[in-house]
């Protein structure tokens with residue numbers, strides 16, 4: 001690592017925090033901000049094996065559980081895909097998930113990541 005862990009957060013962590021802020025801004029209704037529960041979504045926990053949401057992603061960034069952008073990207077895609085599995089296509093949740101997925105994956109493409117990394121360093 002270039003800087004010691006104690007003094008400053010490492011640049012990869014800062015990069016992921018920045019990416020998450022950009023992605024989370026797209027979730028204008030906040031439908032992906034916190035875990036979905038069985039009260040608002042009946043039967044959710046028996047249909048979705050691996051739930052994911054932005055608060056969980058932020059927690060994993062904080063605890064440095066992501067060692068690559070690919071691992072991070074997988075959780076983002078999982079979060080969107082869960083919503084497209086549980087919710088019917090005509091629902092706002094499905095539509096928001098599809099929109100979030102398409103714009104988020106574009107943002108997480110290799111060249112954009114490289115660009116982002118360069119501008120952050």
Ligand SMILES: COc1ccc(OC)c(-c2cc(C(C)=O)n3cccnc23)c1
Pocket residue numbers: 030031032033034035036040041082083086087093
């Ligand atoms: C209507 O207000 C809210 C508030 C928070 C939500 O999830 C954190 C949701 C929500 C988010 C979802 C998802 C993401 O599938 N969902 C599915 C069915 C019913 N509600 C939801 C809705």
